[in-house]
Amino acid sequence: MSARTISIHHIRGALAGARRKGIDLDPLLHQAGIAPVLLDDHRARVTAEQAARLVRVLIATLDDEFMGLGPHRSPRGTFAMMCHAAVHSADLRSALRRATTFYELFPGTPRFRVRYRGGAALVELDIRGVRDPDHFMCEGIMIIWHGFCSWLIGRRIPLRGMDFGYPAPPHREEYDLVFGCRSTFGRGGTTAATFDRKYLAMPVVRDRAALSEFLRHAPADLAAVPDYATSAGQSVRRILEHAAPARLPSLDAVATQLSLSPQTLRRKLAEEGASFRQHRDDVRRDVAITALTDSDDTIEDIAARLGYADPSAFHRAFKRWTGTAPGAYRSART
Template sequence: MSGLTIAVHHVRAALGGARRLGIDTAPLLQGAGIPPLLLADDRARVTAEQFTRLIRALHQATDDEFLGLGPVPSRRGTFAMMCHACLGCPDLGSALDRATRFYRLFPGGPDLAVALRPDDGPAVLTVRSALHRHDEAAFLAACLLLIWHRLAGWLIGRRIPLHWAQFAHPAPAHADEYPALFGCPVHFGAPYTAAGWDAHWLTAPVVRDQPALAALLRRAPADLLGRRDYGTTVAEQVRRSLAQALRSPAPARLPEAGEIAARLAVSPATLRRRLRAEGTSYQRLKDTVRRDAALTALTAGREPIAALAARIGFSEDTAFHRAFRRWTGTTPGAYRLAGVTPRPGEAPPPGPPVPRGQQS
């Protein structure tokens, strides 16, 4: 199944705290199935599962749920206790109020708040903490916003659409990653980091119980970063339709833009205009879905490259190789070989041959 992939910029940022603590990050990367050499390539990407494994390893190695990036450490287990405190609340608003008050008990912790804007405006979740000790503060603030938004949706068992997200830092080089992560328009250089959603969600009842929380905590909070619980923007609806077309074991035929427009009950011109307003296009989304499906397949298994190319809609191997080099700067065969993590004492298995003329 096609899944979201993560830019290498986020991987580098996640490692910053561990490196300052003198922790050898190479074994952590290898344990997550991420080749350390991949970090040198700005175009490189990792799967959501790889990123989740890395975050869990960093939590353990640093003994800090902020990965060594915050003003003070947040010991492992803090997030879990906050979640336990939320379960007894009748609705999401009171759960978030209790959770934010819980974190204010710890000096140097994030100053989180949920407020209602006047004139029946949206509810606003803010991250106002002094997370600017290190260069990776922007990454940590974005992670906190993601985790808290996704946790809120988990508590009520519903996807909460975001109207917007804003960040206190200037737009980074990889700013185009943010709309896909948050599923909404994103702005930079704001007075503080925040996201807005409809206020009525605060009255939704908390539906999770202790067994459900136990299941969540086996992988959280790291897993909340890798989950994709959106689908609220036009771009994400298009992306989901394209991803569904790639799930068939038979060679894929990706729907054309006109077919997608018909499914969404809009004209092709309206679809193009809405995607443009969200900073993307049908062709860009098509390339992204194919890229993420290819990276996930190359990381996860031994599917022959020719079969993979056909499955994600390429009529010729050479066209797939050209596209893959444009996406990542390398070939599918080289990427697969680089991603192999052998067991101790075991040599990596040979990758499939790269067609003549396609070698790195």
């Protein structure tokens, strides 16, 4: 699973339905390996594996694949039934039609609609009636939709853009990474994904055996951060993630791998509202959080792995990234 980390905002959103039902959240968080105290720190982050475990725990506890966020319960197994209906389609357009028709059998479920604009296709999501103040369900459905459609045709569908029908959240910079495209907010009140309509004509290449393997982890793991790279920042991040954390390549070296001049790469990153240093720090932050969460390595060893000769420098950096000292972060986990 991805070493990238996920904002605590998404964890709060996932818990909204259980909280509304009066369920004690601490045991659910402990089952997922997430310290409850992290909910109170807006800079806190969790690993993709922790987030996926929490989704599985919530679905099992509530027997609801919408995790208490929809107007009606969607019992466990509903998503699998939809997948079985769609996987036998000839092409992606037919699969989407079957999936949409399937969910229309259930009252109050989110509705998809496919529209066309020139050579582009728009998949619009209607979530009226959904009690989702943090938009976790809306965003999760779009991630799962994209992941499932890409899986059906055996290749990732590059998105041209994501439009969200609500104001931009404080962590808006993460959306471009999650969806692999530029995201806009608050335009027209509609949430939609735009992509080249040619993908709708591509054949479904999966069969029943492949679906059985797919469903061992879906839908929970589909919500883990995808490994997309369609912007300069995402391409930079992918290169950095494949390097040793203590020896992350320089901007010049990354620019060479991307066949760009350093000046062009710096300009592209600035146009996306980020810097090369920020991406380097984000990679180190995520490696540190994963190590503190999933290993028993000493903090000194983690600091050395990240290239810090002085552990105190790592302490200062980690506190700047997350608002918490590394020792306190690990103690909160346990």
